[in-house]
Amino acid sequence: MAHEQHAELIKTLHDCAAACNHCFDACLQEDDVRMMAQCIRLDRECADICAYLEHAVTRNSPFVAELAQACATICEACAAECSKHDHDHCQKCAEACAKCAEACRNVA
Numbered sequence: 001m002a003h004e005q006h007a008e009l010i011k012t013l014h015d016c017a018a019a020c021n022h023c024f025d026a027c028l029q030e031d032d033v034r035m036m037a038q039c040i041r042l043d044r045e046c047a048d049i050c051a052y053l054e055h056a057v058t059r060n061s062p063f064v065a066e067l068a069q070a071c072a073t074i075c076e077a078c079a080a081e082c083s084k085h086d087h088d089h090c091q092k093c094a095e096a097c098a099k100c101a102e103a104c105r106n107v108a
Contacts, residue, residue, distance in 0.1 A: 006057050006107070008103070009057060009103050009104075009106075009107060010054055010057055010058065012099060012100050012103045013050045013051070013053055013054040013057070013071075013100060013103075013104075014050070014054055015096055015099075015100075016046065016047075016050045016075060016096045016097055016099070016100035017046070017047040017048075017050040017051045017054070018096075019092055019093045019095075019096035019097070020043040020044070020046045020047035020050070020078065020093055020096070020097070021043070021047050022089055022092075022093070023039065023043045023082060023089045023090055023092070023093035024040055024043035024044055024047065026087065026089040026090075027039050027040045027043065027087075027089070027090070028040065030087065036085070038081055039081050039082055039084075039085060039090060042074070042077055042078040042081045042082075043078060043082075043093065045074050045077075045078070046074050046075055046077075046078035046097060049067075049070060049071045049074050049075075050071060050075070050100060052067065053067045053068060053071045053104070064107060065107060065108050066108075068104040068105075068107040068108040069104070069105075069108040071100070071101075071104045072100075072101045072102075072104035072105045072108060073101075075097040075098070075100045075101035075104060076097070076098075076101045078093065078094075078097045079093075079094045079095075079097035079098040079101060080094075082094035082097065
């Protein structure tokens, strides 16, 4: 699986990780950080797995399909949590995560 063949997936993973990192940071600035705890936790999980899968794809890992399956599951959980919050950063993160989950399912 050459990384050139998966340029769109790599970009989607990168964009999702960036959206999750932005959401994570923005959630920490909210007035009720405790209310955002699960969102913050899932933002971190999602950003980490997206970054890891991005690297795995670029190095032609033999575990891309398995990692993509896990990534899709985590992206879906993050999208579901972020969509519960009205903050702009959460809504944008939910969109990025949903798009990434779909892209990962196509690879898995």
